[in-house]
Amino acid sequence: MTRPANERQIIRACNESLQALLCASVNISILDLSTDENVSPDTRALLETTQLLIQGYAEATDFIGALAKGNINVEPPRKNHLIAPYKELHASLQSLVWQIQQVADGNYNLRIDFLGRVSDSFNRMVAALADKRRIEAELSLSEARSLRAETVAKAGHWEWHPDEGTIYGSPGVYKIFGMENQPLTLDSTLDVVLPEERSRVYHALRQLVEGDEPYDIEFRITRRIDGQILDVHSIAEYDRARRIVFGIIQDISARKCAERALDYQHRFQKMIAEISSDFINADHDDLDARIDKMLQSTGAFFQVDRAYLFQFSADGKYMNNTHEWVSAGIDPEIGYMQNLPLDSFPWWANQVRENKNVYIPDVSRLPPEAAAEKEEFQRQGIQTILCVPISRENKVIGIFGFDSVRAKRVWEDDQVFFFKVAANTVSNALLKHKLEQELIESAVTDQLTGLFNRRYLHTHLPPLLEEYKRTKKPVAVAFFDIDHFKKFNDTYGHLAGDFILQQFAQLLKENIRPFDIACRYGGEEFLVLANGAGGTVVSTIAERILEKARTRYFEFDGKRLHLTLSCGVADCTEFGEQALNAETLIDTADRRLYRAKEGGRDRCVYGDDASEGNE
Structure with a gap:
């Protein structure tokens, strides 16, 4: 049977399309069904089959390839069920292409029964593809669930x-x-x-x-x-x-952040416990060393460049940098931070006096009203500063501060809280120190005048005399008595007498050397202990004090009070080593004091007369 030329052309087109399909070519055009009524039924069947094959075979090829590579997770039995029809169809297509080529060349008619077998193979592949679509739907749902799970986790x-x-x-x-x-x-x-x-x-x-x-x-x-x-x-x-x-x-950032926060808290609590233990066990004399150690510990823990303590004067007008720690490579500032008026930094001082934390994240962005603070902080190279007031009995007595010099620093709220805890630890230590100081002073200090008392004198004089015996470093005492003191009490009352004692104590402190010791010995008697000075020097000091007293008037209750003094001086060089002790030195000065009174008062006596002997 000879086929028309146009029919052979259609068959050749089908053949070319199927060959391209088998070669996995892309962008294969789907043939339109011929409307030519002269086309034979078998050719029309070929066209319909070719169209279906082109629609489904390429999709199946991609799916089976992904399946074979393991890119789609399917159990092995189901995988074989999907692949087998595809292989069968592939083999049938190869035979079909060969036969179509023969028909197109006019050798023999296309066998309809063979097309039926190809169609059966295709139907099985179509069923497999339907299974494939169900798998894709399941995978799509699984991927959506997986994506939600990934988002949550x-x-x-x-x-x-x-x-x-x-x-x-x-x-x-x-x-x-x-x-x-x-x-x-x-x-x-x-x-x-x-x-x-x-x-x-x-x-x-x-x-x-x-x-x-x-x-x-x-x-x-x-x-x-x-x-x-x-x-x-x-x-x-x-x-x-x-x-x-x-x-x-x-x-796992959230978990690690929580772990780090917990570790941070544990390390901080351990540090505070060690600092507190240090301060509890600290003696009065080693408090400064303990504060220095605390500044080093907290400065290293918070990773700052400078940690320091400022203490305010009793009237709250001045501050002194009493302790400082700096990290390696950072210049200390403690030498420049002494006796500073708080009002020199009004913006900063106002916040501190109100017991507020002062946190400046970026010094360069301080407001115009903080111009003085900005200039000083930048002089020190500070980029970020945090200061916490230290208070006692609702009164600010100083500040505990951290400077960041090398880089800006962000302080989180919990870190500021920890810093405040450290500041409170310092405050408690200073309070303990103050109470101990007050206790010590109450034991050795005269409450009326603020001078040391007799107990303090008899504690500190013997070691100085022993040092003199070893080194020949001189020690001398000047014994003072207020002339006619009883008349102040009798004429003006005991309050006037107390006033005179306080005024003379102040005059005494103003006119002795910084390292001399002034004591109220008892009643209206006072004694100055001079270390490193002989009798001649101390006599000169005593004469100056007598001159200051006789030329000064003291206002009390609208009245001008005047006083004079008698004084006796003695020094250790007047005694042999066997005879020298605190009692003999003080007694000698006391006898000379009475000689001054007997000589008319308002005078100083140094040296013996013929009746005294000190051997």
Whole structure:
């Protein structure tokens, strides 16, 4: 049977389309069904079959290829059920192409029964494709659930093909990395790992692939989109048969942040416990050393450049930098921070006096009203400063401060709270020190005049005399008595007498050397202990004090009071070593005091007359 030329042309077109299909060509055009009524039924059947084959075979080829590579997770029995019809159809198509070619060449008629077998094979493949679509729907649902799970868990899964050098990541991976959905390589993935941890992560991956070592690692990354640093945890297994690494990665920043916060709190509590124990066990004399140690501990803990303590004067007008710690390479400022008027820094001082924390994140952005503070802070190179007032009995007595010099510093609320706890520890230590000082002073200080008392004198004089015996460093005493003191009490009352005692004590302190010791010996008697000075020098000092007293008037209750003094001086060089002791030295000065009174008062006596002997 000879076919018309146009029919043979249609058959050849079908043949070419099917050959292209078998060669997995792309963009195959689907033939339109001929409306030519002269086309034979078998040719029309060929056209219909070819159209269906072109529609379904390409889709099946892509699906079966993904299935064969393992890119679609399907159980083995079901996988075979999907692949078998495809293989059968592929073989039938190869035979069909050959037969169509023969028909197109005019050799013999196309066998309808063979087309039927091809159609049966195609129907089975269509059924398999329907199963394939169900699988895709299931996979789509599974992927949606997986994506939701990844979002909730802040996780993603990934595959690494070492031979190809490629990495495939789920949306969760890209979200963690802060990257667009783009091809990944090992190098581009390692680029997001912090540089100091990169080699550790790479080594762990190589050990998994080459040494079968477990891959279970925590490290930190920098998100590409915003530069945020995240803590991540990744685990993986290596499929040696398929040479693929399957892994997951999870953002564990929240957990690590909580762990670090807990560790931070534990370390801080331990530090505060050690500091508190130090202060509790500190003696009065080593408090300064304990404060210095505390500044070093807290400065290192909070990672600042300078930690310091300022204490305010009793009237709250001046402040002194009493203690300071600086980190390596930072210049100390304590030498420049003495006797500073608080009003020199009004903006800062007003906040401190109101017992407010002063936190300046960026010194360069201080307001115009803080111009004086800005100038001083910048002179010291400070970028960020935090000061916490130290108070006692609702009165601010100083500040505890931290400076950041090398870089700006952000202080979180919990850190400021911890800093306040440390400041309270310092405040408690200073209060303890003050109470101890007051206790010591109450034992050795005269409450009316503020001078040392007789107990203090008899404690400190003997060691000085022993030192004189070893080194010949002189020691001398001047014994004073207020002339006619009883008349102040009798004429003006005891309050006037107390006033005179206080005024003379102040005059005495103003006219002796800083290292001399002034004591109220009892009643209206006072004694000055001079270390390192002989009788001649002390006599000169005593004469100056007598002159100041006789030329000064003291106003009391509208009345001008006047006083004079009698004084006796003695020094250790007047005695042999066997005879020299505190009692003999004071007694000698006392006898000379009475000689001054007997001589008419308002005078100083130094040296013996014929009736005295000091051997």
